[in-house]
Amino acid sequence: MAETTAGEFHATYAVGGRVEALRTWRVTTGDPYVAAKVARLLGGTPRPVPGAAGLEVVTDAESVHVSLDRRSGTLLGFTLEGSTGLGRFDFAPAPWTVEQITRTCTRDGGSGAGGRDTRPQLIIKPVEVRTRTGLYAVHLLPVLMLPRG
Numbered sequence: 001m002a003e004t005t006a007g008e009f010h011a012t013y014a015v016g017g018r019v020e021a022l023r024t025w026r027v028t029t030g031d032p033y034v035a036a037k038v039a040r041l042l043g044g045t046p047r048p049v050p051g052a053a054g055l056e057v058v059t060d061a062e063s064v065h066v067s068l069d070r071r072s073g074t075l076l077g078f079t080l081e082g083s084t085g086l087g088r089f090d091f092a093p094a095p096w097t098v099e100q101i102t103r104t105c106t107r108d109g110g111s112g113a114g115g116r117d118t119r120p121q122l123i124i125k126p127v128e129v130r131t132r133t134g135l136y137a138v139h140l141l142p143v144l145m146l147p148r149g
Contacts, residue, residue: 005077006034006087011124011142013058021140023124024062027089030054037086063123073097076144081119091122093142101141104148121145 007029012019027038028049035046035055043060066078069088076091076098093101123143130136 004087005090006031007038007089009064009089009091009122011091011093011140021124022058023126023140025059025064025122025124026056027059028054028056034086037083038080041080041083063121065119066122068120071098071102073099076122078120078122091142096142098144102144102146104146120147 007027010026010028011022013022013026014020024044025042027035027042029035029038030053032046032055035057038044038057038059039046042057042064044057046055046057048054049056065081067081069077069079071077074092074094074097076093077088078091079088080086121144123145125141125143127139127141128136129139
């Protein structure tokens, strides 16, 4: 029997046929209990998914600590730290692969200057790039931060 997931994490949202990057994680699920628990853990309010079945929570969290369950080229499976018994979540980082979004950090700096956080984190990271015309643009990219060996 295949294991069912508690929900899915998303770093984007479809608006009027266009995909937009989010600054915080969006979680979708078919289970009202899971939606309510995610909202308590990560902030946000459960609401119906527009044009589809299920519920979504646009969280207040741009970073979540995770316990990795499995990684493949296109899918990341994990449980949320602090969510005892809630189950496994999936994140498909399309158009990137899991390998492309994975970064390692030193044991003493996973969460910023002076940080000592060595737990895996799933982050939505703003990245500033300069275009060929000289303008600056900010892209929001999902990143899986793993502690270095």
